[in-house]
Amino acid sequence: MEISKRESEEKPSKKETKIQIFKTLFRNNIRQYGMIIALAFIIILFQILTNGILLKPLNITNIILQNSYILILAIGMLLVIITGNIDLSVGSVAAFIGAVSAILMIRMNISVTAAVLICLIIGGLIGAWQGFWIAYVKIPAFIVTLGGMLIFRGLTMVTLKGMSIAPFPYEFRKISSGFIPDFLGTGNYHIVTIVIGIILSIFYVLWELKERKAQIKYNFDVIPKEFLIAKLIALLIVINVFCFILAGYEGIPNILIVLFILIAIYSFVTQNTVAGRHIYAIGGNEKAAKLSGIKTKQTILWVYVNMGILAALSGLIFAARLNAATPKAGTGFELDAIAAVYIGGASASGGIGTVIGAIVGGLVMGVMNNGMSLIGLGIDWQQAIKGLVLLLAVAFDIFTKSKSAKE
Numbered sequence: 001m002e003i004s005k006r007e008s009e010e011k012p013s014k015k016e017t018k019i020q021i022f023k024t025l026f027r028n029n030i031r032q033y034g035m036i037i038a039l040a041f042i043i044i045l046f047q048i049l050t051n052g053i054l055l056k057p058l059n060i061t062n063i064i065l066q067n068s069y070i071l072i073l074a075i076g077m078l079l080v081i082i083t084g085n086i087d088l089s090v091g092s093v094a095a096f097i098g099a100v101s102a103i104l105m106i107r108m109n110i111s112v113t114a115a116v117l118i119c120l121i122i123g124g125l126i127g128a129w130q131g132f133w134i135a136y137v138k139i140p141a142f143i144v145t146l147g148g149m150l151i152f153r154g155l156t157m158v159t160l161k162g163m164s165i166a167p168f169p170y171e172f173r174k175i176s177s178g179f180i181p182d183f184l185g186t187g188n189y190h191i192v193t194i195v196i197g198i199i200l201s202i203f204y205v206l207w208e209l210k211e212r213k214a215q216i217k218y219n220f221d222v223i224p225k226e227f228l229i230a231k232l233i234a235l236l237i238v239i240n241v242f243c244f245i246l247a248g249y250e251g252i253p254n255i256l257i258v259l260f261i262l263i264a265i266y267s268f269v270t271q272n273t274v275a276g277r278h279i280y281a282i283g284g285n286e287k288a289a290k291l292s293g294i295k296t297k298q299t300i301l302w303v304y305v306n307m308g309i310l311a312a313l314s315g316l317i318f319a320a321r322l323n324a325a326t327p328k329a330g331t332g333f334e335l336d337a338i339a340a341v342y343i344g345g346a347s348a349s350g351g352i353g354t355v356i357g358a359i360v361g362g363l364v365m366g367v368m369n370n371g372m373s374l375i376g377l378g379i380d381w382q383q384a385i386k387g388l389v390l391l392l393a394v395a396f397d398i399f400t401k402s403k404s405a406k407e
Helices: 002-010 014-028 030-049 057-082 090-107 112-135 141-160 170-177 191-217 225-247 254-272 274-284 286-291 296-322 333-343 355-374 379-406
Strands: none
Touching: 030 355, 057 090, 057 170, 057 225, 057 254, 057 274, 057 296, 057 333, 057 355, 090 112, 090 141, 090 296, 090 333, 112 141, 112 170, 112 296, 170 254, 170 296, 191 225, 254 274, 254 296, 254 355, 274 286, 274 296, 286 296, 333 355, 333 379, 355 379
């Protein structure tokens, strides 16, 4: 009788077990959750400082349009950084592709579809060129892409001859500045956007339940039902409030659809495919990955091909938004993309990072830029603050890794 009583006292209660599981999951994903909390805090802070301007429909739309090309670059840069490499040339490549698109569409009158395909192919070839030197010749990625940054910045100036070329065809400009049509109503609110928010909410709930069922099937730790319900409610509120705010202006921008598709594809590739696991394995330990049979050279090459294509897409979207190809386009894009990836939870040593984390990191930078501009903070202070945030994010990564190593 005494033994059973002692065992019942030593056995953790159901409540304690749930809390322990939650703590473990939070600790394993502390960078990603931390950045989401930081993003929420930054939004609330600037909403107060700007007297409510930050979350107005027009400003939310502007934030999406202003940061779309950086977020696209951040997705590609994430894969590069996971492999333990870096790409300093993406801003120059984006500028060069913008210049090429202007020559094709404006000077040569090539159709928008054909010009876009040609530009994406050129971007892929640029990525393959740089990936070859990095993967097969073993020149450090920093040197190769630094050279690429100078080469393609120079080629941009040569292509444009130091002048801007404009305007682009209307169909091309719609990629970056157009909105999905509202065929369900003509009132003050964009009904299609609200309906899309509801549909996304349903799909998200079904996806979460499916993922939870699969995790339980394979005996993985899952968050308790109470926490899951709280998480679902919070995210459903965010999704529908976000769509409702957009519905108050012009609805969902076309570029947001492009971003959503890219996020879905790359999240699936990194988390649910063999190719994604190979990328993480190379970043974790390239020699061990090679010994286990992974074709490390080919994988790194294709990561840079992918980066070149996304840099080209970013350049096209920036040119469409600006409605011109300019020699100074893309300046600083590489730094913003790298900062977004690191702030979003990627490790400076490779092997760690998620697509959602990179997007959250990009939004942190974007909201900060927008908020600081709205309150009238000078560009000098904005640069200093962004640099400090990047430094703190990397320091936090090193701190959490050293702490987990001790444990």
